Amino acid sequence: MEQSTIQLKTRRGEFRAAVDGDATAPALILGNSLGTTLEMWEPQVAAFAGRFRLIRYDTRGHGGSPATPGPYSFDDLGQDVLAVLDALDVERAAFCGISMGGHTGLWLGIHAGRRFNAIAVCNSAARIGTEQAWRERAAMVRAGGAAGMRALADSAPGRWFSDGFAQTHPAVVQRAQGWIAGIAPEGYAACCEALAVSDLRGGLGRIATPTLLLAGALDPVTTVADAQAMQAGIPGARLAVVPASHLSNLEAPAAFDQAVLDFLASA
Template sequence: MPTSTTLLQTPAGAFRVAIDGPEGAPVLVLSNSLGTTLEMWDAQAARLARDHRVLRYDTRGHGGSVVPPGPYSFEQLGGDVLALLDALRIERASFCGISMGGFTGLWLGVHAGNRLNHLVVANSAAKIGTEDGWRTRAALVREKGVAAMAELAASSPGRWFTDGFVAAQPQVVQRAQSWIAGIVPEGYAACCEALAQADLRADIARIAVPTLLIAGAADPVTTVVDAQAMQAAIPGAQLVQLPASHLSNLEAPAEFDAALAAFVA
């Protein structure tokens, strides 16, 4: 069944959003990874919308949301979440983000913790990758455009999933590849540039929101060691390891949903 979405106008631009669950229920915001859309959260939205008002959105530069020229920053990406909450008159929400979305959550935890009830950071790190690596990728995507996005889609299964999952669930993998292939090159490159300069390692000790960290045991991008470093830095943070690679909500949905639902209950 297709996801029902709408364009929400904010001072930061127009964002494609999906809202599920009963009005008046506690709000849970779900934030996508680099190269995906809000559809990556379909399974989580279906489960969590029983008890929560679930707000999903396409990150700036992705899907049907605004694609201004880059570079972007996490001050913008975090500010976009606050703009969405303000536009919907939501004072506080729980937040769950994966990878790039997880870093957005860390930024919110540091800079806008008063707006959060719970923070869930999945398959992320206080610094993801290297500045050179991200800037090189951004330049390649700008140079080659749609062809570069097709190449990234072709190579994405090895970064996102374990080999066993790729073999066993080709439809899920192909759907994920279709998301990245459809991203506007400028939006993708501009988010790469946000990741290039993003480093919260010295700041996350200030996070006072109840925090859950989710790590994929086989994640080569943001490792269990990255999650353990965040757990050591964030007061009281909990850590759950899942049998998955980088997109753990797609590879281990039952375990992911159980951990998320228990934490935000």
């Protein structure tokens, strides 16, 4: 898909972004998962930009956004979202994020809910993985550099896609592997360190913004049970389950789009 990306100057650095749709429409900003770029959202652009001013951006440490020295925190990643919105003169928006991006959405709901009309937290959890595992991964990619990122790319399909999808859609899998292989090792490691220490379970009850929790029925990383646990903690949160693994927007785009758009329309 052809797209025009911009280098957006913000108070927190220059972020690579793409803006589609009617400039006067309500804004929707999308947050990518660890090891991907804003291109991960290409299957959603046509459907989402038809209703929203659609904003995609590369998370700090990823793609064309700043790979500043780590460690990062979700205070950093959440403030980056607000800085992108401010640079585009967007006072209020809806937010949708996957995995690390979904965790950023939780942070925004807890700490900056007044800026958001609705938040979709997809394939995520209030606590993702263990501190030790994230620190080990960060150390591995720092030590291994580009070769370490390629090794991660080799192992990514088993975490990101169901076996059946990987076998029948090799081009999608290979493109996703290309994203992770191209991430700056320091940026990736610094985001791992943010995930290592972030536990938002205690703040879920403070989220007053309408929230969707979308899970993949086949996701081994952030499970349906993780989404149900968040739903129990967030007042009025909705739950949707789609037939996919971790990168559900790529594996089941029609079901993903329908769930998110239905939620945004009602919120």
